[in-house]
Amino acid sequence: MQVPFLDLRLHHEPLMPELLEAFRQVTDTSAFAGGPFVSSFEREFALYCGTQHALGVGSGTDALWLSLQALGVGPGDEVITAPNTFMATAEAISLCGARPVFVDIDERTYTMDPAELEANITLRTQAIIPVHIFGQMADMDAILAIGRRHGTPVVEDACQAHGAEYKGRKAGSLGVAGCFSFYPGKNLGAFGEAGAVTTDDPELRTKVQMLRDHGQASKHLHSSISWNARMDGIQGAVLSVKLRRLAVANAARRTNARLYDELLADEPRVIRPALVPHNVHAYHIYAVRVQDRDQVLQRMAAGGVKCAIHYPVPIHLQLAYSFLGLGPGSFPVAERCAQEFLSLPMYPELRPEQIRFVVETLKESLRN
Numbered sequence: 001m002q003v004p005f006l007d008l009r010l011h012h013e014p015l016m017p018e019l020l021e022a023f024r025q026v027t028d029t030s031a032f033a034g035g036p037f038v039s040s041f042e043r044e045f046a047l048y049c050g051t052q053h054a055l056g057v058g059s060g061t062d063a064l065w066l067s068l069q070a071l072g073v074g075p076g077d078e079v080i081t082a083p084n085t086f087m088a089t090a091e092a093i094s095l096c097g098a099r100p101v102f103v104d105i106d107e108r109t110y111t112m113d114p115a116e117l118e119a120n121i122t123l124r125t126q127a128i129i130p131v132h133i134f135g136q137m138a139d140m141d142a143i144l145a146i147g148r149r150h151g152t153p154v155v156e157d158a159c160q161a162h163g164a165e166y167k168g169r170k171a172g173s174l175g176v177a178g179c180f181s182f183y184p185g186k187n188l189g190a191f192g193e194a195g196a197v198t199t200d201d202p203e204l205r206t207k208v209q210m211l212r213d214h215g216q217a218s219k220h221l222h223s224s225i226s227w228n229a230r231m232d233g234i235q236g237a238v239l240s241v242k243l244r245r246l247a248v249a250n251a252a253r254r255t256n257a258r259l260y261d262e263l264l265a266d267e268p269r270v271i272r273p274a275l276v277p278h279n280v281h282a283y284h285i286y287a288v289r290v291q292d293r294d295q296v297l298q299r300m301a302a303g304g305v306k307c308a309i310h311y312p313v314p315i316h317l318q319l320a321y322s323f324l325g326l327g328p329g330s331f332p333v334a335e336r337c338a339q340e341f342l343s344l345p346m347y348p349e350l351r352p353e354q355i356r357f358v359v360e361t362l363k364e365s366l367r368n
């Protein structure tokens, strides 16, 4: 048996009639950049997340960058985030001219440790970006309370957490802004690059709307220098079709995660993702932790199971951030986890027999 890490074709095949109809509508109206299909998707996605507004942008990276720009983050400022994330979280901070400040993570949830956050807030801290890594939501009550105490806005990096919940509230609806990526492999994926900012704040909404479109306040009138970060019409149309399947697809991911959990329960050499009682995990990634991870990964591949690593090098150890002077040992939990993380195949269409095969192959790969 061969188990791929991800199979998007399987996900799209049953949607083809609807997707082709969506392409036809976009083509018929030539609504290619922004436009009505993006607006409809924005309304639907805001409703799904439980926010007043959602704004379609070019990517998750754009969503993060525009949210920080809209909050006025700039040179001399600091923004606190976690080191175990995708490069984009830190890049968005740097592209505003601000400095990323990393804090270590909780060893159970792999999300920002609120005690570390509190200890690293300074007068320069202009925003806090918890990352709902793998689809597990960060400890939002504690993080929001710290933000409130210091008057610092919290921006959620929800790029891996479409549909995840914290105490009954959806990712993207707790901070002042929620940032989403619709990169094809995410739980909700476009047919190319796309992203969104969710918010309840009318002022933030207006700012992001302007900033995503060359700082344009009204036609031909530009009140600031910004960039083109709009969403394609075709992506809006595709995302509307796929959003209707998201709840069912996420439920299938959770069913698959339960089976992985059950089959791995008797394996002491594997640390499974934590089940946090007040969280609904979106399982963008089902990451376990094992010793000798690289060897296990290779043996799995030889046995027909494609795994991945999210992420082998924490951001503070990337060459690009060497100027921060944060060497190995700066964030022991994040660094240890980065050496042990192994992402098993996880998607809604994964079949029980495939999951059994993945677990058998994993147990064999751990031996000797």
Ligand SMILES: *Cc1c(COP(=O)(O)O)cnc(C)c1O
Residues within 6 Å of the ligand: 059, 060, 061, 062, 085, 086, 088, 089, 131, 157, 159, 160, 180, 181, 182, 183, 193, 194, 195
């Ligand atoms: C995917 C991702 C991003 C960036 O999104 P893009 O759409 O690829 O720009 C940012 N943060 C996290 C945690 C992500 O997983």
